[in-house]
Amino acid sequence: MIISHSRKLIFWKPRKVAGTSVLQAMSEWCNGSRDVVLRPSALEGYPSLGRNTKGWHTPHVYPKQIRQVIPKNIWANYFKVTIIRNPWDIYVSNFWWRHKIRKVKGRLLHSMDHLVKLFARELPAMHEGPQRRMNEYYFDGQKPLADHYLRYENLEEDYRKLCKKFNTPYKKLPRMKAKYRRSSSPYWQYYDRATQAKVVKWHGQIIDYFGYRFGD
Numbered sequence: 001m002i003i004s005h006s007r008k009l010i011f012w013k014p015r016k017v018a019g020t021s022v023l024q025a026m027s028e029w030c031n032g033s034r035d036v037v038l039r040p041s042a043l044e045g046y047p048s049l050g051r052n053t054k055g056w057h058t059p060h061v062y063p064k065q066i067r068q069v070i071p072k073n074i075w076a077n078y079f080k081v082t083i084i085r086n087p088w089d090i091y092v093s094n095f096w097w098r099h100k101i102r103k104v105k106g107r108l109l110h111s112m113d114h115l116v117k118l119f120a121r122e123l124p125a126m127h128e129g130p131q132r133r134m135n136e137y138y139f140d141g142q143k144p145l146a147d148h149y150l151r152y153e154n155l156e157e158d159y160r161k162l163c164k165k166f167n168t169p170y171k172k173l174p175r176m177k178a179k180y181r182r183s184s185s186p187y188w189q190y191y192d193r194a195t196q197a198k199v200v201k202w203h204g205q206i207i208d209y210f211g212y213r214f215g216d
Contacts, residue, residue, distance in 0.1 A: 001039075001061040003070065003078075006032030007166060010080045012066065013059050014137040015130055016093040017083040017152050021173045022159065023059065029168055062136050063145045080145065081162065082137060085152035086212045087203040088196070090134070092187040094126050095119055112189055119190045127202055135205055144209065151210075188215045 002011040002023065011026055013019035020039070027037045036052045038059050055069070063082075067075050138145060150158040156173060163170040191199075196214055200207060207213075 001036070001056065001059055001066070002026055002030060003036040003066070003074075004030045004032060005034045005074075006030065007035075008078045009166070010066065010075070010078045012061055012063055012080075012082050012137065014083060014085075014134065015060055016090045016097065017085045018155055018173075019059075019083055021175060022083060022150065022155070025159070025171065025173050028171075029166065060130070062133065063140070064136065080147045081150065082146045083150045083152055083155070084138065084206070084210050086187070087134065087206055088191065088199050088212075088214055089152075089187040090131065091123060091126055091199060092119070092190050094129075094131060095122060095190070098122065098126065112185060115185070116190055116192060120192060120195050123195050123198060127198070132202075134203055138206060138209070149210070186216065 001013055002009065004010075007029055009029075011023070013023055023037075023039050027039065030037050034052065036056070038053050038056045038061065063080075138149075148162065150162065159173055160170045191214075
């Protein structure tokens with residue numbers, strides 16, 4: 001999460017959207033003494049550029065939490081940015097992240113049928129975790145929260161445009177926390193009709209508003 005008073009910018013970081021890479025890059029923009037940069041400790045050889053983090057406890061802050069802390073005029077007048085990603089793809093990314101955390105070895109890499117069954121078994125638990133609140137990163141009821149959305153599917157080019165808007169030299173985004181998906185199969189191969197429909201039920205607002213569809 002970033003609150004940059006020097007840039008008049010607020011950026012929040014949903015889960016499983018390459019947010020760590022974008023946060024690392026945008027942290028270099030923040031040179032004001034009061035700027036808030038909330039990120040984990042140094043990762044994968046990159047320095048931690050965190051600052052003014054007292055009172056904040058996770059980099060995955062919800063917009064509602066930011067609004068509860070900052071003055072209303074700052075929320076109203078600062079440019080608000082976040083990242084959006086196809087929800088079906090997010091759950092597959094989360095699936096592999098969970099198995100990285102559990103240190104599960106190569107037994108996952110059997111047939112695609114095996115992965116589909118395992119994914120279906122774990123999908124409800126994934127939803128009952130932080131992903132249950134995914135919609136809160138994007139909407140206050142029916143109202144969209146951000147002024148600008150970086151699309152994960154076009155992230156590098158969207159980030160380049162954001163740099164141009166803020167008159168900041170563009171540098172290619174670092175590729176962080178991207179080595180845990182141990183299968184090249186596209187996300188739609190993990191789903192059957194029932195699991196596909198569950199994601200629509202949970203996150204239909206995101207799917208409809210951002211124009212996502214299932215499949216290639």
